[in-house]
């Protein structure tokens with residue numbers, strides 16, 4: 001079965017052919033660590049985790065290299081450090097902010113079922129030339145100047161967009177059109193208003209590194225060009241991120257990497273996820289319409305209750321990654337109902353098989369063709385999830401959900417802990433009611449049914465294959 005991916009650069013779904021099937025290489029832009037991540041920020045992390053899992057399934061677990069960076073140098077970080085730790089020297093304050101935020105990010109995305117990427121480089125470690133010879137920002141900028149693609153002016157090093165004839169291909173914003181629009185403020189020292197910063201000088205109270213152009217710090221775009229080259233080489237397979245990164249961030253990454261390396265491409269497939277929205281608007285820090293991953297998991301801020309990671313993840317994947325998602329309580333409740341239904345089936349597993357399934361889960365997944373077929377079609381997770389409901393065997397849906405990073409057993413444990421917290425064990429009550437019915441003690445069986453109904457549990461009586469009475473249950477919504 002062929003994997004097909006939508007490529008923003010060529011604007012078509014194309015068959016994925018890796019440069020080297022024994023080492024498939026993917027880079028995704030990671031967080032700027034100055035604040036808690038909101039659930040919108042989680043979307044690219046989850047989407048590309050699904051792709052990482054699929055690539056590992058197709059090419060083998062050890063044949064995929066996934067790099068997601070951490071941006072720990074940024075003026076937003078400096079501002080936050082000054083505000084949160086006014087008594088500390090700036091560098092120390094910055095370290096506190098970035099370490100705390102990065103650790104929180106890792107914990108949040110792990111709770112959403114995301115695997116750690118193969119490498120998670122921090123930008124600050126790739127500014128100056130490295131002892132191990134891996135790519136770094138200062139060397140890249142020197143190469144750009146040497147090849148005539150960058151110049152020094154006004155205390156900055158700038159990329160010269162006119163030196164690259166096909167600048168603007170990814171976003172479709174060609175230079176001639178931009179000039180006609182002329183909306184970009186013209187800085188007097190720039191040759192062209194679209195020229196962007198590779199390096200800028202730092203004042204004494206700003207973080208800085210020594211460089212041929214004085215003590216300064218890198219622009220945002222050059223970070224990703226350096227870190228991707230450091231781990232994936234000059235040309236690699238897939239580059240991903242949110243839609244908002246197409247311009248200027250990815251456009252400028254392409255310009256820097258191609259021009260510094262003299263290469264025809266930076267990555268062969270460019271993938272972008274759509275926005276997570278609230279009432280039709282992008283969830284973002286600047287608009288203030290956000291809820292953090294941590295708040296969803298641990299507080300009752302959204303919809304008056306906590307949400308387990310599996311429900312958040314399933315909800316994200318019930319919409320195709322390129323479409324917008326409206327983040328609502330109603331959609332979360334629907335996602336939870338789907339998971340509960342599946343767990344209702346798990347409750348009928350015999351425990352020996354469950355143990356076996358757990359063992360198989362550590363190895364290569366055994367995916368049914370209809371599940372794989374949906375996933376390889378540009379990650380059609382909504383279709384895939386609808387097909388999970390039609391699978392026959394418990395192991396099949398366990399494996400299917402695991403392929404998109406949802407562990408039903410972990411969710412079942414969460415459900416159970418919720419039930420226990422509520423001081424009840426629904427299963428035991430259901431079994432006691434069945435016993436009462438067998439004894440024809442209908443007063444008792446009705447009493448138990450009412451007790452369960454008061455807890456929001458709806459019972460469904462039926463017969464199993466041998467004609468014996470069985471009762472399944474779900475939480476009413």
Ligand SMILES: Nc1ncnc2c1ncn2[C@@H]1O[C@H](COP(=O)(O)OP(=O)(O)OP(=O)(O)O)[C@@H](O)[C@H]1O
Nearest residue numbers: 032040041043044241242274275276283284285286
């Ligand atoms: N609402 C959203 N929906 C989907 N992806 C998003 C959303 N907001 C941010 N992202 C993605 O999250 C990643 C991190 O982005 P970035 O660090 O720029 O976020 P941010 O600065 O918190 O954004 P904002 O200020 O808009 O909230 C990027 O890949 C970006 O595309």
Ligand SMILES: [Zn+2]
Nearest residue numbers: 029030224249
């Ligand atoms: Zn980037």
